[in-house]
Structure formats: structure tokens, C-alpha cells
Amino acid sequence: xxxxxxxxxxxxxxxxxxxxxxxxxxxxxxxxxxxxxxxxxxxxxxxxxxxxxxxxxxxxxxxxxxxxxxxxxxxxxxxxxxxxxxxxxxxxxxxxxxxxxxxxxxxxxxxxxxxxxxxxxxxxxxxxxxxxxxxxxxxxxxxxxxxxxxxxxxxxxxxxxxxxxxxxxxxxxxxxxxxxxxxxxxxxxxxxxxxxxxxxxxxxxxxxxxxxxxxxxxxxxxxxxxxxxxxxxxxxxxxxxxxxxxxxxxxxxxxxxxxxxxxxxxxxxxxxxxxxxxxxxxxxxxxxxxxxxxxxxxxxxxxx
Amino acid sequence: xxxxxxxxxxxxxxxxxxxxxxxxxxxxxxxxxxxxxxxxxxxxxxxxxxxxxxxxxxxxxxxxxxxxxxxxxxxxxxxxxxxxxxxxxxxxxxxxxxxxxxxxxxxxxxxxxxxxxxxxxxxxxxxxxxxxxxxxxxxxxxxxxxxxxxxxxxxxxxxxxxxxxxxxxxxxxxxxxxxxxxxxxxxxxxxxxxxxxxxxxxxxxxxxxxxxxxxxxxxxxxxxxxxxxxxxxxxxxxxxxxxxxxxxxxxxxxxxxxxxxxxxxxxxxxxxxxxxxxxxxxxxxxxxxxxxxxxxxxxxxxxxxxxxx
Numbered sequence: 001x002x003x004x005x006x007x008x009x010x011x012x013x014x015x016x017x018x019x020x021x022x023x024x025x026x027x028x029x030x031x032x033x034x035x036x037x038x039x040x041x042x043x044x045x046x047x048x049x050x051x052x053x054x055x056x057x058x059x060x061x062x063x064x065x066x067x068x069x070x071x072x073x074x075x076x077x078x079x080x081x082x083x084x085x086x087x088x089x090x091x092x093x094x095x096x097x098x099x100x101x102x103x104x105x106x107x108x109x110x111x112x113x114x115x116x117x118x119x120x121x122x123x124x125x126x127x128x129x130x131x132x133x134x135x136x137x138x139x140x141x142x143x144x145x146x147x148x149x150x151x152x153x154x155x156x157x158x159x160x161x162x163x164x165x166x167x168x169x170x171x172x173x174x175x176x177x178x179x180x181x182x183x184x185x186x187x188x189x190x191x192x193x194x195x196x197x198x199x200x201x202x203x204x205x206x207x208x209x210x211x212x213x214x215x216x217x218x219x220x221x222x223x224x225x226x227x228x229x230x231x232x233x234x235x236x237x238x239x240x241x242x243x244x245x246x247x248x249x250x251x252x253x254x255x256x257x258x259x260x261x262x263x264x265x266x267x268x269x270x271x272x273x274x275x276x277x278x279x280x281x282x283x284x285x286x287x288x289x290x291x292x293x294x295x296x297x298x299x300x301x302x303x304x
Numbered sequence: 305x306x307x308x309x310x311x312x313x314x315x316x317x318x319x320x321x322x323x324x325x326x327x328x329x330x331x332x333x334x335x336x337x338x339x340x341x342x343x344x345x346x347x348x349x350x351x352x353x354x355x356x357x358x359x360x361x362x363x364x365x366x367x368x369x370x371x372x373x374x375x376x377x378x379x380x381x382x383x384x385x386x387x388x389x390x391x392x393x394x395x396x397x398x399x400x401x402x403x404x405x406x407x408x409x410x411x412x413x414x415x416x417x418x419x420x421x422x423x424x425x426x427x428x429x430x431x432x433x434x435x436x437x438x439x440x441x442x443x444x445x446x447x448x449x450x451x452x453x454x455x456x457x458x459x460x461x462x463x464x465x466x467x468x469x470x471x472x473x474x475x476x477x478x479x480x481x482x483x484x485x486x487x488x489x490x491x492x493x494x495x496x497x498x499x500x501x502x503x504x505x506x507x508x509x510x511x512x513x514x515x516x517x518x519x520x521x522x523x524x525x526x527x528x529x530x531x532x533x534x535x536x537x538x539x540x541x542x543x544x545x546x547x548x549x550x551x552x553x554x555x556x557x558x559x560x561x562x563x564x565x566x567x568x569x570x571x572x573x574x575x576x577x578x579x580x581x582x583x584x585x586x587x588x589x590x591x592x593x594x595x596x597x598x599x600x601x602x603x604x605x606x607x608x609x610x611x612x613x
Contacts, residue, residue, distance in 0.1 A: 034415060041410055045424050051486065052427065054451060055439050067445055069454035123330035132323040138331070145338050147599050151547050151568050152592035155575050155584040156344035157337065159355075177333025207322035236432030238550045239568070243576060254434035258554050261438050268442055275435050286430045290423055297429070297491055298498040 059083070059276045063267025082273035089270065090256075096248030098277065101256040108171040108252060109234040115176040116230050117223055123177075124185030125211050129197065139186070145179035151239065158243045166247035175234060181226045184300065188222035189215065221295075228289075228296040235282060253278045345592075348585035355579035368586035378583065384562045385570045392481060392566070393545035397538055400485045404492035404537070405530075411493075412500045422497065426490035433487060437554035440483040444469040444555075470556050473563035480551050480564055488544070492537050499533030500526070532606060539602040543595055567591050 058066045060078040065071070090097050126132070127139050157174055164170035197214045205213070241255040251259070257274055260266060286293055349368050351361035371378040407425055411418050428436060443451045446468035456464040469479040503525065511521045527534075549568040552558055558565035558573070567587060575584035 037410065037413065037415060041421055044407075045421055048486075049424050049427065051439050051443060052431075054443065058442070066442070067447065067449040069449050069451075070458075072451075119329045119333060122326040126319075126323040126326035130319040130323040130326075132318060132320040135323070138327060141339075142334070145334055147596065148338055148342055148592065149543065149547060149595055151549070151571075152588050152595065153338060153341035153345060155571055155581065155588050156341040156348055158575060159348065159581055160341060160344065174337035177330045177337065179334060179338065182330060207319040207326070211326075232430065236434065238432070238434050238553075239572070242553065243572065254432045254550075257438055258434050261441065261554065268445075271438060272442070275438060279431055279435055282430050283427075286427070287423070290426070293430070294422070294426060294494045297426075297494055 055272050055275050058269055059272040061269050063269040066268040066272070082267070082269040083277065085267075085270050086274050086277065093249055096251050096256060098256075098274070100249055101251055101253045102278075104168065104171070104250055105235060105252040105254075107168055108237075109231050111168075112172045112175045112234040113227050113230045115172070116178055116181055117227060119177055120181040120226065121185050121219070121223065122211065124182045125189055125215055126207070127182070128186050128189035129192075129210075129215070130207055142179050142182050142186075146183050148179075154239060154243060157240075161244065165244050166250055168250055170244050171237075171241065171250075171252065172234070174240075175230075175237075178230065180300075181230060184226055184229075185219070185222055188219060192218060224292050225296040225299045228293055229300050232293075342592075345585050345588050348581055349589045351582045351585075353581040355575070355581055357579070361582075364582065368582050369590075372583070372586050372590065381562060381565065382567075382570060382587065385565045385567045388477060388562075388564060389546055389548060389566050391477060392484070392548055393542050395481050396484055396488075396545055397541050399481075400489050400541060401492060401534065401538055403485065404489050404496055405534075407489065407493045408496040408500055409526075412497055422494065425493055428487045429490045431487065433550040434554060436483060436487045437551045440479070440486075441470065441555050444479050446471060471560055473560045476556050476560060476563045480548075480555060483551055483555070484548070488541070492541065495537055496530065496533060499530045503529035535602060535605045539598060542598050546591065546594055546598075567594075 054072070057072060059082055060080070061072060062077055062079075062081070065077060086098050089095065090101075127135060127142070161170050161174070164173070192215075196218065197210050200210050200214050236254055237252065238254045238258070241252050242258075245251055245255060248256075248259075257271070257278060260274060261271055348361070350364055350366070352364045352367075353359075353361040372382050373379055411422055411425075431439075445451065445453070446466065447453065448457065448466040450466070452469065453464075453466040457466070467475065469475045507525045507529075508521060511525055516524065547568060548566045549572070552564050552566055552569050553572075556564045558569045568591070571584045571587040571591065574580045574587060
């Protein structure tokens, strides 16, 4: 029967199988029922995405016309001025620059993801497929750490890493090794059939070669899942930057928009333009790879 | 002379050397940035330590906890934060789960365009919470020109007066709750949808042959089939409720009158604004104990299910 032990492998294969079955369909619904379904879905969906539409429209409106009730939806006075003003508003070391914020976010997220994939996947492989003393003890340790949320260690980390404040390093260093990523990789590797690597091992391939030539090519879904989850949590990371960053030149995007909205005077049109610029890259990546995003979330369950 | 039967090499081969090298980077990372800080949190919570005071830590025993839980000077704010987190959880967990289930049920049909609807409902999940908070701060703008005020005025035919949602202690938490549900519901929805799709279609066919109504099918097939998914989703959302911070920091700064302060907001202001590391550490230790309690409750629920099955 269905159970929600969302371990990597099961969940990764789940959505494809499920889709096949849905195609088979149940007893065909009547036309009226179909019409009724859409009659509920379409307005609910429009209402649901309206804050996003509002953000986009407001970003093209003059600041003084954003707060104007429904008049904001009128197609007059649309321009790119708000976008241009973001670049003039953030133009020096004392304000930071938009490209600076973007670079920080991209750099921190990429290093977290790439470093995390490397470090966590090989550790998980050693825990799942190799025989060595101390393996079970370490595995137990990793599983115990999965439950420690970042918030529970933020204060001592802030105290420990005081010397690294206002650097790129402090923004990714604590997040590369991740118990949760190791756990996701572990359950994926542990679920692969033993026969997969046996031939290679009999031929005398060592642990490293087996990992790179046999495990890596078979673990693409696990890598995609972990990459997407670590990227999403790193990209939207907020609490930690609030604690360790006050230099605008190394400020990531989420902190930058919060500082922007916390320092009047500001115009709402400008802020929404900032928001669009900040979310658009992620939104495009999401729309292209959304199947993977959704699979990853299903495979995980934990979001930063 | 010992002659052992040959066993497949892979199953007996020891890889201690390679394994240790493979594990060391992650091990050191976890040790330095999870395990040590975790122990340090417990240590710091027994200390009197102020950032920037130039004085070293001095032993205080359990005094930080006594203050936090019993001394009104500290405990008033802390209990207010606990109550706010609890209020948030009590509303968000059932409302968001119920809404996510409703959307998942709507989308779990073999109709055209369902993946597109799924995309729309999932979209806020890729928005950083900081941006979500900023967008909703604009929606909640206090005057009659604010978007929510305009909408309410129109649907009530002018009966609802403009309201300062984030500025009024009575509505500030509700406003943050709505924002949070909007941002998180898609996340739960896709997990529940996957759960729904893993329930075997033959069960529904059998039920239809037995002339079971839709409602009976829902309670006797769908809900039992979703049980573990639901337990999981509920526990994750409960723990997320305890972690509530970004929305509060951006939309209200814990105000007005502490109406939206949370445990994490208290920890950050203690460490950051007041430099009181000992106090902040004690708050995060209590926070962790609460998270642990919820995780244990989840395990207990799932174990019970295994015994029945």
C-alpha cells in the first residue's frame, strides 16, 4: 500500500508511474462535471497568482500610481523607468549595486550546490556501499543531525564565525556539508541493486573508480534533486545573511530587498521592479525544469 | 592451512582507506558547522556573555533558563513569542494542509491542463520568502488605495472600511498567516498530489463496483492511503511554524506591541540588537527541544501505523 516514507528513490520514480496510471483514467467524468471543474479551477487559480501579476504590473507603473486601487491595472503610463532607477539607486559601495547583489546570490548558491554535491555524494556513497569500521556509527550521527534545524545553531555559529562577517565565505561555508543531502544521497545509493557495481569490483576497480564510473552515471536523479533543493534554500536564505552581513557589497538579493523596503523613502514601483529582477532568473529556470523541481520537493519534504 | 570457500569479492572487500577519505570532508563540515555549534549553543546558554562588552563568558548555570521561563523581564516577551508561534501553527497547519489537499484533489484528474494549474499553484514556492513578504506588505497597504482594502471595499459594496492590517495588533498575525499559507500551500500540494497518485486506481474501481459513493471513497480509500503523507506534511509544517522569522522581520519587526514576535525573532534580537548571546542561546536550545518533541511525536504516529499494517 501507499506509504509516505519519502525516501529518495521511491519518490523519484513515483510521479512517472503515477502519470501513466492517470492516463488510463477512471470512469469518464461527464461533460457537466468537467465544465464544473474548470469553472472552479480557473478563477481560483487567477486569484491565487494575482499577487504575482500585481508585482509585474506595479513594476511598470510610476511610483505614485502603484497605490491607486484597481486603477493600477489600467494600461496607462507603463514604462521601464523603475528598472532603470534600480541601477541608479544602487550605484556605489555605500548602497551596493544590483549586479553585486545578484553576483553574491549566484556565487553563494553555486558554491553551496557544487561543493555540496561533491562532498555529500561521496560521503553518502561510502556510507551506503562500502564496508569499513565505524560506518554505522557515522551513519547514526548523520541521521541524528538531520533533525537539527539551522535556526537551532544560528546563534552559536554567529558567535563562532564573527571573524568572517561580511564575506562571501561565511555565506556558504556552513551549508556545504549537509546532513539532509547526505541522507537523500544515502537512501538513493542504498536502493541501487548490488549487482550494479559487482562486476566492476570483481574486475578490480577501487572504490573511487566504482563511484565515478558506475555510481555517478546512475545517480543523476539524486544529483538533480539535491542540487535543486540546496539551490532553492541557498537562493532564498535570509536569517543567516541578516545576522552576518551588513556590508552592501556582499549583500545577497533577499537581504538587499529587505534593506531596501526598510529604508524610506522608497517607491513601490521601484521595489516591485527590484522584485521582478530578483525572481525572474529563478522563475525561468523553474519553468524550464519544473518537472525536476516538483520531483525534488516530493522527494524531500524539507524546505529552508 | 585454512581453505575458505571464495565469496564474491565485492561483499567482503574492505575499503577502509578510501571510505575514510571520502567521508572526511563532509565529516569535518558537519562537525565544525553543525555538531560543534549545537554543543556550543548548550554551553553558551549556561553563560553570562554579552557581545561587544569586552568581558569573557562567566558561568551562570541554569540562570538563563530561569530568567527566560520565570523572570517577567525576559519571560513576558518569550511567552508572547511562544503563544504567537503556537497561534500561527494552530491556524496554518490545518488551514494550509486542508487547502493543499483540496487543490490536490481538484488537480488529481485526467483532465486537460492539470499540469499547468499545478505549475501556477507551485510557483510561489520558488519565490524567496523575503520577496513574498515585500509583495504582501504592498498588498496590505493601509489606505483605501491599498490592494486588499480596495478588494474588500468592492466585495462588501463599500461596507468594509480601510484597515491597517499590519499596523493593528489584532490583524497583524492574521496577515502574516495568510501570506505564509499563500507561499507554502503549493509545496504541500505537490507532495499530497504525489501521495494521491500513488493510491492504486484499482481500489477506486473496486469501490465503484461495490457502489460506494464519492464521499465513502474519500474516507475509506483516499484518507487511509494518504495517512502517512499527511502525517509527514503536518509535522514539516509544524516545524516550519516554529521557525517563522523572515515574514515577521520584513513585514512587522515583531510588532505592533509584540503581536507578531516569534521565538526565532526573539533569538535574533537578543543576539543581535542586545548582544545577549547567553540569552539568545538559551532561546535556541528551548526552540530545539520543541522541534525534537514534534519529531518524536511524528515517529510515534508513524510507528502506530506500522503496527496496524
